[in-house]
Amino acid sequence: xxxLDTILAQKVREVEELKGSTVLSEEQRVHxxxxxxxxxxxxTIISEIKRASPSKGDLNVEVDVPAQAAAYEKHGAGAIxxxxxxxxxxxxxxDLEEVRGVVDVPLLCKDFVIDEVQIQRANAAGADIILxxxxxxxxxxxxxxxxxxxxxxxxxIVEVHNEEELEAVLPVQPDIIGVNxxxxxTFEVDLAVTExxxxxxxxxxSLLISESGIHSREDALRVQAAGxxxxxxxxxxxxxxxxxxxxxxxxx
Ligand SMILES: O=C(O)c1ccccc1NCC(=O)[C@H](O)[C@H](O)COP(=O)(O)O
Numbered sequence: 001x002x003x004l005d006t007i008l009a010q011k012v013r014e015v016e017e018l019k020g021s022t023v024l025s026e027e028q029r030v031h032x033x034x035x036x037x038x039x040x041x042x043x044t045i046i047s048e049i050k051r052a053s054p055s056k057g058d059l060n061v062e063v064d065v066p067a068q069a070a071a072y073e074k075h076g077a078g079a080i081x082x083x084x085x086x087x088x089x090x091x092x093x094x095d096l097e098e099v100r101g102v103v104d105v106p107l108l109c110k111d112f113v114i115d116e117v118q119i120q121r122a123n124a125a126g127a128d129i130i131l132x133x134x135x136x137x138x139x140x141x142x143x144x145x146x147x148x149x150x151x152x153x154x155x156x157i158v159e160v161h162n163e164e165e166l167e168a169v170l171p172v173q174p175d176i177i178g179v180n181x182x183x184x185x186t187f188e189v190d191l192a193v194t195e196x197x198x199x200x201x202x203x204x205x206s207l208l209i210s211e212s213g214i215h216s217r218e219d220a221l222r223v224q225a226a227g228x229x230x231x232x233x234x235x236x237x238x239x240x241x242x243x244x245x246x247x248x249x250x251x252x
Contacts, residue, residue, distance in 0.1 A: 044078035048234035100126025134165035189213035
């Protein structure tokens with residue numbers, strides 16, 4: 001059993017609880033567009049609120065979430081990702097709601113989505129973007145959830161880690177594909193994954209985000225050279241002594 005299997009088993013339980021306890025609407029909100037940000041010149045930095053992770057343990061558990069998010073926006077984040085999973089990442093939907101209260105940039109609800117009810121929950125908490133992970137979903141189910149999120153006006157990042165997952169999601173014609181440099185089953189991180197998959201992503205007409213393991217200007221330049229329009233950065237920001245310097249380094 002991999003950590004991803006364990007996380008997904010927990011998500012099945014959470015979905016049942018959500019369905020039992022919450023009345024959620026399909027409210028149409030006006031959303032900030034990540035697609036438009038990614039089309040702008042230069043790399044879009046998506047800065048993540050990530051208190052802890054399965055691979056690294058505690059990163060910054062006591063973070064002042066609204067202050068961190070406001071600093072991200074002030075120093076140039078094009079979008080902000082908030083990990084809402086509590087059991088494995090020590091995040092929450094309350095974090096997402098707090099961030100929504102202090103920033104205008106597009107907000108990604110970073111969770112392990114397996115059901116429409118989680119998309120409703122993300123939308124209600126203020127998200128503009130959701131993530132669908134190819135390693136977590138059958139292609140047909142991923143396609144259904146993608147279309148459903150679109151009906152709510154949300155942007156969707158479809159996440160892949162290898163060629164097989166990428167080929168399986170291309171029929172969806174995703175606006176945005178996130179290549180995760182981290183193998184979610186082994187935690188191995190390698191920026192060469194972005195370099196390997198980028199040509200096929202770009203040939204399919206999708207915008208490319210490189211996710212995980214980006215810590216320096218050299219890393220950002222490397223994935224930009226491969227064709228990434230955006231980078232998703234968690235640990236480096238959560239452990240940075242100076243957010244200003246970290247942004248200055250990553251802005252390429
Ligand atoms: O980060 C983990 O340990 C992890 C483990 C299992 C599933 C997902 C995981 N991370 C989610 C992410 O994709 C990252 O939070 C995101 O890309 C930022 O990565 P990093 O900059 O390396 O913190």
